[in-house]
Amino acid sequence: MQSSSATTPSWTVGDVTVHRIDEVLLPPATGAWLLPGATPELTAGQDWLRPHFAGHDGILRIDSHSFAFVVDGLRVLVDTGIGNDKERANPAWHGLRTGYLERLTAAGFPPEAVDLVVLTHLHADHVGWNTRQIQGAWVPTFPAARYVTARAEREFWAGYDMEEARRQMFRDSVIPVERAGLLDLIDVPAGGVEIVPGLRLLPTPGHTPGHVAVELTSRGERALITGDCIHHPVQLAHPAIGACVDIDPHRSEATRRTLLASLAGTDTLLLGTHFAPPTAGRVVAHGNAYRLLPVRAA
Numbered sequence: 001m002q003s004s005s006a007t008t009p010s011w012t013v014g015d016v017t018v019h020r021i022d023e024v025l026l027p028p029a030t031g032a033w034l035l036p037g038a039t040p041e042l043t044a045g046q047d048w049l050r051p052h053f054a055g056h057d058g059i060l061r062i063d064s065h066s067f068a069f070v071v072d073g074l075r076v077l078v079d080t081g082i083g084n085d086k087e088r089a090n091p092a093w094h095g096l097r098t099g100y101l102e103r104l105t106a107a108g109f110p111p112e113a114v115d116l117v118v119l120t121h122l123h124a125d126h127v128g129w130n131t132r133q134i135q136g137a138w139v140p141t142f143p144a145a146r147y148v149t150a151r152a153e154r155e156f157w158a159g160y161d162m163e164e165a166r167r168q169m170f171r172d173s174v175i176p177v178e179r180a181g182l183l184d185l186i187d188v189p190a191g192g193v194e195i196v197p198g199l200r201l202l203p204t205p206g207h208t209p210g211h212v213a214v215e216l217t218s219r220g221e222r223a224l225i226t227g228d229c230i231h232h233p234v235q236l237a238h239p240a241i242g243a244c245v246d247i248d249p250h251r252s253e254a255t256r257r258t259l260l261a262s263l264a265g266t267d268t269l270l271l272g273t274h275f276a277p278p279t280a281g282r283v284v285a286h287g288n289a290y291r292l293l294p295v296r297a298a
Contacts, residue, residue: 011223011269011295011297020066020279021100022103023081024081025062025064026064028061030092041058046237046291060232062231076199079119080126080129082129084129085132086128116196117148120225120228121153121208121210122157126227127173130142130173147177147182148186150187150211151185188202188210190203192215205248208247209247213227214227221269222268224270226273228273229252231243231272233272236283236292237286237287240253265283268282278294280294280297
């Protein structure tokens with residue numbers, strides 16, 4: 001993991017520097033559980049996935065990390081990972097003790113200085129560092145920030161019959177932010193919405209109903225942060241592969257196909273929220289689908 005601002009992986013998009021804030025490399029079993037259609041045999045047919053995105057055994061490599069950058073004078077964090085000390089049903093997420101906040105601070109984003117937290121959706125591995133435990137209570141990690149997510153996302157979960165594990169996640173990582181008056185719900189129309197100059201939310205539903213991707217533009221350059229509309233680069237080669245936790249698998253696939261078609265052959269930098277290093281790249285045509293042409297971090 002990266003431990004200093006000099007070694008924090010980063011990419012430039014015009015005048016904006018996007019930093020990857022590492023949390024944890026997820027266990028090898030994660031890929032088979034999350035993307036059951038991405039079998040080792042299927043993955044082995046995509047040489048370009050090796051050695052970075054998959055091992056020679058066909059096992060997928062999946063990360064948990066955030067992206068941080070400054071745009072329009074605001075320090076912005078996109079998704080907040082799994083978090084420390086959280087009670088989770090997934091053993092790989094339960095009771096973590098990582099140096100995430102230290103890495104975030106080393107990159108120039110101490111918690112008290114973060115202005116805006118964008119949540120692509122409200123799943124446990126994207127909201128965990130919304131809060132941290134202080135004297136037995138869950139309190140907002142970023143007390144000066146506005147936390148934003150799509151109104152459709154929060155309203156969906158408000159009406160959902162949650163299992164206990166998901167209720168626990170809302171209790172420790174979402175509701176404390178709401179009670180502190182820090183959560184803003186954003187209406188995201190079909191064409192997307194600019195929330196600050198150079199930063200837009202784009203609707204990418206399917207994984208969850210209110211899921212958004214995050215678009216950055218600066219000096220004619222563009223980047224797109226995936227959230228979970230694409231979990232792994234294997235889905236570029238096989239867009240029909242969905243996640244086992246997609247709320248609407250058909251819509252998720254349709255969203256992925258539309259997004260990839262719009263990105264293919266362009267200079268847009270794709271930043272994968274769960275992509276193992278090198279994490280970023282450009283989408284190019286490959287056979288009857290696509291592949292990722294990696295762009296290494298500085």
